[in-house]
Amino acid sequence: MVLHGFGSEAIATFNDMRHAGIEPDEVSFISVLSACVHSGLVDEGLRFFNIMRYECKIEPKLEHYVCMVNLLSRSGSLSKAYRFIEMMPIAPNSTIWRALLSSCRIHHDVKFAEKVAEHLFELEPENKGSYLLLANVYAEAEKWEEVKKLRDKIRVKNNQGxxxxxxxxxxxxxxxxxxxxxxxxxxxxxxxxxxxxxxxxxxxxxxxxxxxxxxxxxxxxxxxxxxxxxxxxxxxxxxxxxxxxxxxxxxxxxxxxxxxxxxxxxxxxxxxxxxxxxxxxxxxxxxxxxxxxxx
Incomplete structure (x- = not known):
């Protein structure tokens, strides 16, 4: 259901599971949060995140935080997602920052993308994928000189896909x-x-x-x-x-x-x-x- 975009159906199944007396674990919450991400259900995702923490007393792991950053940033709340990362009790990894950078491309925010990319480059200076993500943001804005600089730097080949x-x-x-x-x-x-x-x-x-x-x-x-x-x-x-x-x-x-x-x-x-x-x-x-x- 999650990967097919059936967010409402996934939430209904999750609720049915709870009504049947089956307590969700951390994996269950990853699934329902992912369903909210893939269907753009921001309010529902925030609600389930709070249920996990305060009702079920499950401490979020990096996977849950990735879901939340994706949820907020894909909806256009880039600054809110950034503040969410800053308030995390655990150090964000490259997956967290990459999720936010991907959303910067979706919402065409060049300045914010550059800010986020710095965190990625610091964590993984040799990862070509991070540079390619930023190149996509520049391409969206038709900043071809910046795209060329990044391509020259990482020598991206067009036949990888x-x-x-x-x-x-x-x-x-x-x-x-x-x-x-x-x-x-x-x-x-x-x-x-x-x-x-x-x-x-x-x-x-x-x-x-x-x-x-x-x-x-x-x-x-x-x-x-x-x-x-x-x-x-x-x-x-x-x-x-x-x-x-x-x-x-x-x-x-x-x-x-x-x-x-x-x-x-x-x-x-x-x-x-x-x-x-x-x-x-x-x-x-x-x-x-x-x-x-x-x-």
């Missing part, structure tokens, strides 16, 4: 540089047509998520390079007749551009798309996603 889809018992793997696939031309042609239709309907491609400048690469090539888009397009071309569900798995978190593309495909191609990224499941149907923007 991969997605895969199973068709007729065969697993097809796509990377960002997916032009090695036998149907690469057909896939790229379909994606180009879909992007044109998106633009005609007023959807502007979010090239900033590609972390590139126009001088580095042609925009259309960059947009075509997201591995989950390649897998989804291949699914449309290859699904057996009568089958309407496309199932794709990605090793990294889905980016906002591909998230918008999946919503568009589900409506335009009349397909249901089940995308499992590194964070959760996304169910796309009729132009909507089960995550409702919380992922």
């Amino acid at each position: 991969c997605s895969w889809i199973e068709i007729k018992g065969k697993v097809n793997i796509f990377t960002a540089a997916g032009n090695a696939h036998p149907q690469a031309k057909k896939i790229e042609s379909l994606l180009k047509k879909l992007r044109l239709k998106m633009e005609e309907e007023g959807h502007c491609p979010k090239i900033r998520y590609a972390l590139i400048d126009e001088d580095e690469m042609e925009n259309e090539v960059a947009l075509c390079g997201h591995s989950e888009q390649l897998a989804m397009a291949f699914g449309i071309l290859s699904l057996p007749r009568g089958k309407t569900v496309i199932q794709v798995t990605k090793n990294l978190r889905v980016c906002s551009e591909c998230h918008e593309m999946a919503k568009f495909i589900s409506r335009k191609a009349r397909k249901e798309i089940l995308l499992r990224d590194s964070n959760r499941f996304h169910h796309f149907k009729d132009g909507h996603c089960s995550c409702r923007g919380f992922w």
